[in-house]
Amino acid sequence: MGGRIVVLISGSGSNLQSLIDACAAAQIDGQICAVISNRPGVKGLDRAAAAQIPHQVIDHTTFADRQAFEAALSQTIEQYSPDLIVLAGFMRVLTAQFVGRYLGKLINIHPSLLPKFTGLHTHQRALEENETHQGASVHFVTAELDGGPVIIQDRVEIDANDDASSLAAKVLVKEHQIYPQAVQWFMSGELEFREGTCFLHGKPLDPEGIQVWLHRL
Ligand code: GRF
Numbered sequence: 001m002g003g004r005i006v007v008l009i010s011g012s013g014s015n016l017q018s019l020i021d022a023c024a025a026a027q028i029d030g031q032i033c034a035v036i037s038n039r040p041g042v043k044g045l046d047r048a049a050a051a052q053i054p055h056q057v058i059d060h061t062t063f064a065d066r067q068a069f070e071a072a073l074s075q076t077i078e079q080y081s082p083d084l085i086v087l088a089g090f091m092r093v094l095t096a097q098f099v100g101r102y103l104g105k106l107i108n109i110h111p112s113l114l115p116k117f118t119g120l121h122t123h124q125r126a127l128e129e130n131e132t133h134q135g136a137s138v139h140f141v142t143a144e145l146d147g148g149p150v151i152i153q154d155r156v157e158i159d160a161n162d163d164a165s166s167l168a169a170k171v172l173v174k175e176h177q178i179y180p181q182a183v184q185w186f187m188s189g190e191l192e193f194r195e196g197t198c199f200l201h202g203k204p205l206d207p208e209g210i211q212v213w214l215h216r217l
Helices: 014-024 043-050 066-079 096-102 122-128 164-187
Strands: 003-009 030-037 055-057 084-087 106-110 133-140 150-157 191-194 197-200
Touching: 003 014, 003 164, 014 030, 014 043, 014 164, 030 043, 030 066, 030 164, 043 055, 066 096, 084 164, 106 164, 122 133, 122 164, 133 164, 150 164, 150 197, 164 191
Parallel strands: 003 030, 003 084, 030 055, 084 106
Antiparallel strands: 106 133, 133 150, 191 197
């Protein structure tokens, strides 16, 4: 049985798929009760349908403003009474008001080693900065864009022949491993968010969270 999860997407939903698969393999003590996309016709919706998960579109372009969109989003989310809301490739900036409603039960995955490269085009920027590594970070969402405390992050080496798409593909592999881990820690009660800090097994985490390459998980 376990916890109730609502997943918000905007596109391909490969992170959604990794969570669907983890739940099906009982690696997550919870169930995805709904998938909501802000864009119609995206592959993530097909993934939800294939997994027989209730799914719908709340198209942000059909609302007068951000507040109206978020009001509709909240109203739909509440219908599922989630324990956790997961942003998985969700590409809308959420207002502080929305975040405040779900603080401590709203997480996101960002394709960089936060706090480096918040915002967009993270892989192109890492290449331009001659970084040796790139990675992905799962974090609690706060009012600061991509600024919340990191739960877990993992990394890959950047090779000389990498471009943004080859790097994205390498990082996605890590994303699909760390997101289910973070969700399971939350579902099992091992992970909490208190006063702006992540606590895992009752101990506060550093701002970069669990850096997988330093641990044997
Ligand atoms: C991923 O790199 C994710 O980190 C970013 O959007 C990309 C696509 O995610 N937020 P998905 O395949 O839609 O889960």
